[in-house]
Amino acid sequence: MIDTFSANLSLKAYQDVTRWVYVGVGALFGAIGISAGFVSTTSLRWVGLAAVLTTAIVVLSALLWPRRSRFPLLEIGGLLATAGWISAIWSGAPAATGFALFLPLVYGIATRRPWWPWAASTVFALTAAPLIAGLAGALSADGWLANQLVAMSFLGAQVAVFLSIELGWVVFARMDAHRADENELSLTRERLRFANELHDVQGHTLLAIKLKAELARRSLDRDVDTTRAELAEIERLVAEASVQTRQIANGYRTASLATELANAEKLFHAAGIRAEIEQAPAGLGAWEPLIATAIRESVSNILRHATPTAVTLRFSATSMVIQNDGAAVDRETGGGGGNGLRSLQDRFKERGGDVHWSLDGDVFTLTATRSLEGRIP
Structure with missing residues (x-):
């Protein structure tokens, strides 16, 4: 009252x-x-x-x-x-x-x-x-x-x-x-959400555009059809990034797990990296967008901060594990994790899950854990 x-x-x-x-x-x-x-x-x-x-x-x-x-x-x-x-x-x-x-x-x-x-x-x-x-x-x-x-x-x-x-x-x-x-805290949370979403989308998309542009440049003199295809893909990525940015601003964007897995496979292939990517299990429920975000962040970090030859992405009953070789000890996602990973970890913990990572030699492993029932509390 x-x-x-x-x-x-x-x-x-x-x-x-x-x-x-x-x-x-x-x-x-x-x-x-x-x-x-x-x-x-x-x-x-x-x-x-x-x-x-x-x-x-x-x-x-x-x-x-x-x-x-x-x-x-x-x-x-x-x-x-x-x-x-x-x-x-x-x-x-x-x-x-x-x-x-x-x-x-x-x-x-x-x-x-x-x-x-x-x-x-x-x-x-x-x-x-x-x-x-x-x-x-x-x-x-x-x-x-x-x-x-x-x-x-x-x-x-x-x-x-x-x-x-x-x-x-x-x-x-x-x-x-x-x-x-409370109002100020809500504004701060919304700014943080917007910054995280923008980092997820723009960082990943710009990296994809960079890889596609490099592939188009290498193919320019020897394979015009490949060059055309990559330039068309760059146009698509730019348009997609524009749409996603508007969705972020409007607050209704959700990450698609199937889309992120397909994009990961395409990006690793374009970069000449051997990738073994499992299909996502059914029943992820409300966790699916967050798992998709974890995959996007992991793929971006691998392409930015490592020189891998092989990547594996597997699912278990309660977790997603992505592993790559060619990791550098002092890279952003090394011992302490970069801002993107720490933000991702916070977002999982808020919902009862967890994200942790480890570096063994040049092999980097990231594990995103969810609750077994697949529901976000």
Whole structure:
């Protein structure tokens, strides 16, 4: 309920609501206290005047909330509250007068940090008033203790109301900050997804175009038909890359495993590499696009960073293993793995799988593991 409410209300709007709630509650409590001060026949007129001033000070302070007045307005209100309550005890004013007199102290407890000086001032007013009046012999006899206890219960109710208002603001502000952090995190994730997808598509396609262009150049003088075929393939790859880039931008591109296996075979053949590629098993389910991405990344890394003579790609019940010779110890995908492989590993781990690799001499092995049931959690 609160989260839904906060989602439909801006921080500035809720701040305005809180400000006017403070004003309204302060004015309401003040009106009760002022009425009690002026209606009573026993209380001094000074008590009613103090109640008016403390109410006015809190209303003005609330209008500025959450900012503060440059003038020590609320501090003066705290002094008036103490003096007013001493006068109220002295003259036997009703306990309800405290609704107005204690407003500056209650407002200070709720909105000022540190809050303890305001709480200490409140305790001082409650204890000093009967002490001073008693020493002066001015306690209005019988009901002063009961009156004091009633006033303390009123004060507790005021503190609870004002703290609830302030707590509501604090919770809303934190929820708004949390929502802003979530939005930023979502944007960051989307940028990372876009970067990974763009790396997968453009890096692989540009490498394929480079290999095709080299083959076309070598065939130019001795086999015109091969040159034409490779140039046509380059045109197709460029058009395909353009379509895939638009799909990435629109967020609905998915990798085809059959397409990636066929492309891998074509690229290895064009590069003169002997390749043994198994057909993918059925039942990969939602894992298929991620397995296809792993194959694309592996093929790109092999062609970029190794000089292989043979490549094998095999599937088991839960994994895909691709292995090549001719790997260099210091190449990007060596001991620590390049950015592409580390990103791929993160994407598998997010879905309950894993990617790991090893280098044994010049033989590089990459294993992508999925859950047995083929479902992405």
